[in-house]
Amino acid sequence: MADVLLQLEDLKTYFTVDGGPARAVDGVSFSVERGKTLAIVGESGCGKSMTGLSILQLVPEPAGYIDGGKVLFEGKDLLDFTWEQMREIRGKDIAMIFQEPMTSLNPTRVIGWQLVEAMEVHGTAHGAEARKRAMDSLARVGLTGPDIVMRQYPHELSGGMRQRVMIAMALSNRPKLLIADEPTTALDVTVQAQILALIRELQQETGMSVLLITHDLGIVAEVSDSVAVMYAGQVVESASTLDLFKSPMHPYTQGLFASIPSRSRRGQDLLTLEGIVPPATAWPEGCRFEPRCRHAWGTCKAVAPKASPKDADRPVRCHLYDPDIKDRPATSAASTAEVLP
Amino acid sequence: MFLSNLIPIVIVAVIAGVLIRAGREPLWAEAYRRLFKDRQVMVAIVIMMLFVSVAVLDSIGWSKSKSETPQTIIDRVFKMEPERTYSAPMATETMGEPHLHKLKHKHIFGTDGVGNDVFYLTLKGCRTALIIGFLTQLISMPLALLFGMLAGYFGKFVDDFVQYVYTVLDSIPSVLLLIAILMAMEMRGQERGLVQICIALGVTSWVGLCRLVRGETLKHRDRDYVRAARALGVSHGRIMFRHILPNLLPILIITATLGVSGNIIAETILTYLQIGVPPGIGSWGNMIDAARMELARQPAVWWNFTAASSAVLILVLCFNIFGDALRDAVDPRLRS
Numbered sequence: 001m002a003d004v005l006l007q008l009e010d011l012k013t014y015f016t017v018d019g020g021p022a023r024a025v026d027g028v029s030f031s032v033e034r035g036k037t038l039a040i041v042g043e044s045g046c047g048k049s050m051t052g053l054s055i056l057q058l059v060p061e062p063a064g065y066i067d068g069g070k071v072l073f074e075g076k077d078l079l080d081f082t083w084e085q086m087r088e089i090r091g092k093d094i095a096m097i098f099q100e101p102m103t104s105l106n107p108t109r110v111i112g113w114q115l116v117e118a119m120e121v122h123g124t125a126h127g128a129e130a131r132k133r134a135m136d137s138l139a140r141v142g143l144t145g146p147d148i149v150m151r152q153y154p155h156e157l158s159g160g161m162r163q164r165v166m167i168a169m170a171l172s173n174r175p176k177l178l179i180a181d182e183p184t185t186a187l188d189v190t191v192q193a194q195i196l197a198l199i200r201e202l203q204q205e206t207g208m209s210v211l212l213i214t215h216d217l218g219i220v221a222e223v224s225d226s227v228a229v230m231y232a233g234q235v236v237e238s239a240s241t242l243d244l245f246k247s248p249m250h251p252y253t254q255g256l257f258a259s260i261p262s263r264s265r266r267g268q269d270l271l272t273l274e275g276i277v278p279p280a281t282a283w284p285e286g287c288r289f290e291p292r293c294r295h296a297w298g299t300c301k302a303v304a305p306k307a308s309p310k311d312a313d314r315p316v317r318c319h320l321y322d323p324d325i326k327d328r329p330a331t332s333a334a335s336t337a338e339v340l341p
Numbered sequence: 342m343f344l345s346n347l348i349p350i351v352i353v354a355v356i357a358g359v360l361i362r363a364g365r366e367p368l369w370a371e372a373y374r375r376l377f378k379d380r381q382v383m384v385a386i387v388i389m390m391l392f393v394s395v396a397v398l399d400s401i402g403w404s405k406s407k408s409e410t411p412q413t414i415i416d417r418v419f420k421m422e423p424e425r426t427y428s429a430p431m432a433t434e435t436m437g438e439p440h441l442h443k444l445k446h447k448h449i450f451g452t453d454g455v456g457n458d459v460f461y462l463t464l465k466g467c468r469t470a471l472i473i474g475f476l477t478q479l480i481s482m483p484l485a486l487l488f489g490m491l492a493g494y495f496g497k498f499v500d501d502f503v504q505y506v507y508t509v510l511d512s513i514p515s516v517l518l519l520i521a522i523l524m525a526m527e528m529r530g531q532e533r534g535l536v537q538i539c540i541a542l543g544v545t546s547w548v549g550l551c552r553l554v555r556g557e558t559l560k561h562r563d564r565d566y567v568r569a570a571r572a573l574g575v576s577h578g579r580i581m582f583r584h585i586l587p588n589l590l591p592i593l594i595i596t597a598t599l600g601v602s603g604n605i606i607a608e609t610i611l612t613y614l615q616i617g618v619p620p621g622i623g624s625w626g627n628m629i630d631a632a633r634m635e636l637a638r639q640p641a642v643w644w645n646f647t648a649a650s651s652a653v654l655i656l657v658l659c660f661n662i663f664g665d666a667l668r669d670a671v672d673p674r675l676r677s
Contacts, residue, residue, distance in 0.1 A: 087575075091572060104566055106570070106588070107588065122574060
């Protein structure tokens, strides 16, 4: 068994809304190995950001709450921790960077103050030493003139620079795990590549694990070791990046890949996944992907597919691969590869 | 004696220091530039400074011997021997007497019923007005800040509790509440003075600001930068007072500035109702109170009333102009 740093077991994060609980995260399990990168992929509203926030117990209150499950970090269940214990973990052992570098820095404070604070709240460094370390980390994330940046306000920096500052801040306490929630979505393409390369470099240097939350399969291919595909609050498929790209199994994953423009399919119509993710208050009773699935049959509407057993080689949440499901129509069975050109 | 003269000087020095220090922050440097560009605002600032310097000069005083009550600089410069009774502005004789007397001095604003110089009384009112204006604000602001931020940040039952408290407080007619508080303090043996009035006004006037602070905190609580700070493991207290508070500062300062003028008016009204500044202390409220019967005289004695109300009007007007300009200068939404 590989060295597991973070393990989620059947995590459930619900929101109280009119018309019952919105099950934003509904039984998510995955694990992140030490020094490795796990990507969570899925479209908007599938619960991937909430999964990230749930790990740090930062689900927006009072509507959101964690209903059950386990968040095992180095073997300890974080859900048993008090607020004060969690505060110790946040920013020190587990750091998080967000999608919006434009608004994630305090507009009224200079960069230096914010970097120093990140260290001082955890007591890792103080005063002059903290300032020196802050400057070093700014230089490390590729900002020229760190002494000038220290005295600048967030609005004086560009988006890419701010995301670098955010990364410097997140890494200032040498966390064991970095949760990066769409770290490059708000940036333009050239900056995206730089930021990703930076995260990978820093990962190799410090040996931290990265949980990368994204909707961009291109980024996944570039940086992650393994992937968990989320749909409607559940992980529908998880695999190593190589396996997933070689042979996607879940119809949803297949659909995602099929809708990426490709040079080898020049001239053909792009395949699209019909419809949208249903609202979290009204997940379908059976398979949640059934209304949009090309392979769905009667059983899919009636029975929810089970998660694969823990020790499964390629866990997939789909009746197509469940040996207990007997009434699978012959046309769609096994030959799922046909949807791929 | 020496110490009590030091206090006003220290206060002015601290305020000046803060203002100069703030000028180095980009936000305020920009605000200063915008403020100083406007001529109307400059006039308001100059007039406010005049009032403030009168108040400061009226706070510095000394006595020649121990038995004597100390005379402030304003006393020494402007105090004149009382005339026999009323005299009109710039008049040479008293009025309203069977035999008119020659005046000993020239009085630009005339004299009141006991022959005191109205201009001198008006100057004496400055200190009272400014003390009540600022000290009240100094008492009510921390209350509003603390309760507003707690309610906005923590929400839930903390919010319910704070809201309940200030809604109830706001439902009691304010003059009655003020009278009750002042009476209660008097019954506990505290003589009614400026400080007591400031406390009474302070604990009754924080509701508006508290509502504002609560709303703003609520808005900032879910901002990305607060979320990011939480993800860094920053504590609630630090987030509230070191992250959110600086973002509320502009709006707080503006509201506080506008609040000062409200307090000055409140003082005049309270004193007019005989529950404010005691008669011994010079205040515009006392002057207006003393003048109300005299307007009915034939010929009308209008000058002491006019002098006091104009002083209130001018000072409050300047504060309001300044406060409004400050809001425009600081509010990023109004920036081009």
